[in-house]
Amino acid sequence: MEAQSTTMHLLQLLLMLFGVDQAGLPPGEPDLVVQRAAPVTAVYRSEWTAPGKGDPGAPGIDGFFADVEISNFRQALDRAHRDFSEELDHDFGVTLADWDHAEANLFRMKFLKHVLVRHAGSLWIEPTPAFDEAIMARARKKLEDGNSNENGDASFPGTLEAIPPFWRVSSMILLIRAGDEADRVQKVLELCLGLEEATGNQANEYRHANLMAVPVIMHRHENDLWVAIGESALRQALDRTRQTPEIKAEKATRYEQAISRLGISRVGVTHFVDVEGLRELLRKIPDPAVQAQLLLADLAGLSSVQSCACATGVSQGTLTMRGQIVFNQEPQGLWHVLDTPALTEKDFERVPAKAELVAALKLSPAQWLNSLRKTMKETVPGSQTLLDETIQQMNTELGVMVEEDIFSAFGDTWILFASSEQGAMLDGGLIGSWEVRDPRKAVAAFAEIMKVVANSVSIEDGAKVQQTEFMDRTIYTIETPSYSILRTTWSLCLTDRHLVVASHPQAIKAYLRFLQNDEASFAKTMTGKKSLPKEGQGLGYLWMDSATILTPMISLWSTWIDYSGLVNDGFGEEASSRIQAIDFPSAAAILPYLQPGRATIVRSPRAITLEVERPLPLIAVMENLLRGYLTEYEMSAW
Template identity: 25%
Template sequence: MPSEVHPGLWELLFWIFAGSGLVGLPPGERDPALMQAAPPDSVLYFEWAARGPGQPGATGIEGFAADPEILQLTQWIDQQLAKQAPPSPFDEDEENPFDEVLLEKLTSVVPPLVRSLTSHPGSVFVSFHPNPDHPNPDNGAAAAGLARIAATIRAGIMVRSDTETDRLWKLLNQTLVAIPDFHEQEGERTQSIPLPIPGLTLVAHRNDSRILLAFGAGTLDLMTDGLSGRKPGMESNLRFQTAVKQIAVERFSSVGWIDTMGILTNLTKALGPLGLLLRPMAAMVGVDAVDHLVQSSGLEQDVLTQRTFIATAGRLDGALVLAAGPPIQPQQFAHIPADADLVLATSISFTRLFKESRQMIAKTQPLAVRIFDETVRELQSELELRILEDVLPAFGDVVMAFDSPSLGGMVATSLMLSVEIQDTKKATRVFEQLMKLTEQSLVEDSPDLDFGQPHSLKQQPFFGHTIFYIPLTEEDAHWGLSITPTFCLTDQHLLFAIHPQAMKAQLRSLQSKQPGFDQLARRKVAVPDGDCLLYAYLDGPRTSRLAAALLPYVGHDFLHWIGDDTELLDLFAIPSTPAISSYFGDSTASISRQKEGLLIETRNAPPLIVALTFLSFYRQGQTLDLELLAARRRDRTNTTNQFQSKRATNQVVLAAPENRHRTHSTAKAKHSFYPQLAPLLRKAFTAAAPRPRTPDSTISPRQEKSDP
């Protein structure tokens, strides 16, 4: 009898190895008939190529897909998916046909079905078509308006399955038997799938070597007419074709299209009189500025590349004010060590964002703007500073996060954040007030007990600067907390670190004459033409090696976290370091503001196995911190109540330390070894601070060097 496996594992592994960012990779054959089956006025269209077999010994995703260790892992996934028992037919005695019972039945075969479908070229589309049987709703009839929207939607999925059509058609019907009132018509090329909403139709159709799913009246005819050439398809949509050419890649794996103006227009019509309110609301928040979004992904010079263009006609109002920041310049990376393995920079005009946010609130929620203004007044009163006149002008618009081995970091273990300073006098005053409020809040948050060490804000001089930090207390260490917030104000930046050692290493680096990341910024990330608003760099080989080294230790616990009933992966199937790190270079991302919109480009996105490892590492640490914090709050509450009740009778009873230890051991017993190991690993990653450098006052300003 097939083993019962928690569906969450298969859904996750499917998205890692068969979908999401890896759909259509390595790029295989593309089917031109896919665009023919989608109506030319589709407001949403997504197409993917067949998944290629890869090439042994090749670089990038081609070699990764053909690596024997990766093949072994994917074969294990396929074997486990094959063990899933088909769902039993729906039981009419069940009270709620669309409850968790139905979902549980469907999830037993959905992962293998979707994995099989996405192995072949396919597409998804959504369009709107007026339905004369549903007249415009009366004013105020919101329910009728929503019903009309549903009635005008036409959606379809088509997959060219070639020689596997019989198997996929059978697998699809095995999935459908779990749906209430579905009865398979054996031998029929079209199966009607009942829906819980009257008047809506969903059919599955087999068209030679293609499988079609059609939602909405007449959708199947639209698709078959397009395939036969009787009606035009998306290949005749000039806006779509022009947009795709602008972001095309050498070897296509997927393309996506969202016609935001088409969606807004059709929703306005479908809602009738209610729709008259939709467009003004969209204009208030700036949504009407987005004409369309288009995306393409694939290989370019054997590098995984994805491009997305948001057509805005250059508008920067409403929500698009987030793209109104000044362009990031290479010299702004000068304070980052040249050996940085993680760099993230973003530019946001905080002054414009503040003003535009208030303006949008005033337009959309006139009453809420009073709450906004009152909140700002209270904040200004606490700071004894004005937001627009004192706080925002003190700092620049570029915020950076970075990590480097010279700071004792490995990808993110010595993470630093920095904000530029525009006005030193104002920035000093703001920083002093922030530290003052931080100290006050720590004192107010301390428990009213006669024992224990309360949190405090401490400061230490270091290399001509003052470092502020919130040290861990004995209780924090007892509960496994390991982050020590650290702050420092220099003459050029406001700095934040996750522990003092990273801050001290950064200050020493600033006083050295070693080159900074500014000399490498342009070479590390190929930013497209336009104003750079986001810059991201990740040392891919270093990250992959670290992830592969951790995976054998954290993989078991990650799979256990997915579900207690999961049939765990044999540790032998976990790929070794060369099977991961050998195929991926540096990962980069950028956002450029151009005349007609925003261009988002990523290259060599981090391997998803790497993401799996760090998600495991983060998740386990997060679970540890959150659960222990909750237990600590309960412990504090119980102890405080006990203390106050005894104090009322002049009998002060201190909480016994062993009581806290017993509580902690109880919580610890619920976890495996990893939560106890995680803090040690994080601390082990922090290298010793570098040797002292020449003081800042004795060196001349760093000379900017042009890129070679």
């Protein structure tokens, strides 16, 4: 239904802006074996703890996950996934891994992820060749002799060309500390990755298989599960985990430095990319196409980046996610798109004081286009001409000059907000606005754009654009045929300071009333937890009254069930439900732990920092239930 689709799009937006991954929540105890496994040279590294048990009655994320209803819901999720894995094993076996079906792959990876992150683990990429020249030479000889499967050896592909060049300079390792569930987790790994036919069955043996034509190794040591591309890297990792902890080095590794800068006291999950090391690794690939792409990326600004890091956990008693891009020099290339003034409280003067959701972003389309034009000119001779021709075509179709008329008429501030006074968020109270810089130019440009919109929608049967005068403003509504009771009617209105867009005209009418009555603005409330960043250049801001927004959503559990891959097996004459309505927690279990959250994007001379304070724990629990655009695939994915 259209109403369900709109709801899921909203949840995707909340998840993207304000959600946290379920891995490592609540943060458990650090796993020393996991911490020793990855080498200091890893160019990508992610680690997560096994979820903690929580603390009944405690505030924040620890109390939330210890609540009896939340705990029961997580157990229901685990039970449903466990039953699902057993059914998949029984019904499909090796045919489960259908790498040609993108949607099936995505769902299978979500399922696999849910199982894996219930245990401490690590995933990394290191600059150790998985297939160096010696291995490739041995593979060629075996293939020439026709002995590629001798002694059950599946460690070499049918064709050497099938190995991507990246694995000739690097290796990838996955470690899962599965504990008592090692047998089940191993089976899930084999099913979801299509590795059931891996050769070798002895304990502690290296089992070889091909994953999308690339040789991989499965290995189990006691209750530790390993999946590797690269035998040498795997052996070295095993050696590191068996060693006693060494005396801490005087100089912290890049990974440790990057995570330490984020300031998370109890870390649940981390991600780290050594961009400088990755660029050095890619330069070793003897492929002209790869080198050309790397050159383009460097000119676009990649060469300015030293590292990227992200961590989620508890900071000063608050669930927090922080990410940071660190530069090794003044940012170049497309990073110049960030050369805009910082957000100020004045930007929020036309947002209602009682808005439950406010998101703002500083982004200059003109600066973005100039940066893109300069980068294209420096990277690919002649490509700038193609860009200019594309813009000229847009000028002709729109009837206005994109750069001279539109970009000069509108500014750099984009705001999205929702207020109950403008209508409930799920019923069309979500409003977007684009700052007007030159009102006279904006009126002329908007009129021409709406002519193009009117001509384009008239192609659809029954679709039309209507104009309605309201409070000395013109509201444009795009009417399209719909059989849904809660249909979407996109609406636009140009005021003296903003171009306003909403999914229903009622939201715009309520907004115009707010402006006419000169009601209190959000800018007057931006103190304390609502305040803008005090240091650096604030380029992004988000504030959400989580409890107010989520209260109506909690009443729609029956809708969420329909978006779960664990509800209907889609096979046989009678479908069975793995998640029941009774399994979902009540509002009384959720709301006491929800606090207003804030997110910011801040630029400093050598870094860009993203911080999300008090993100939605509900989204963390429901992450594997939100299906988005995949709802139609359940019957056909397999």
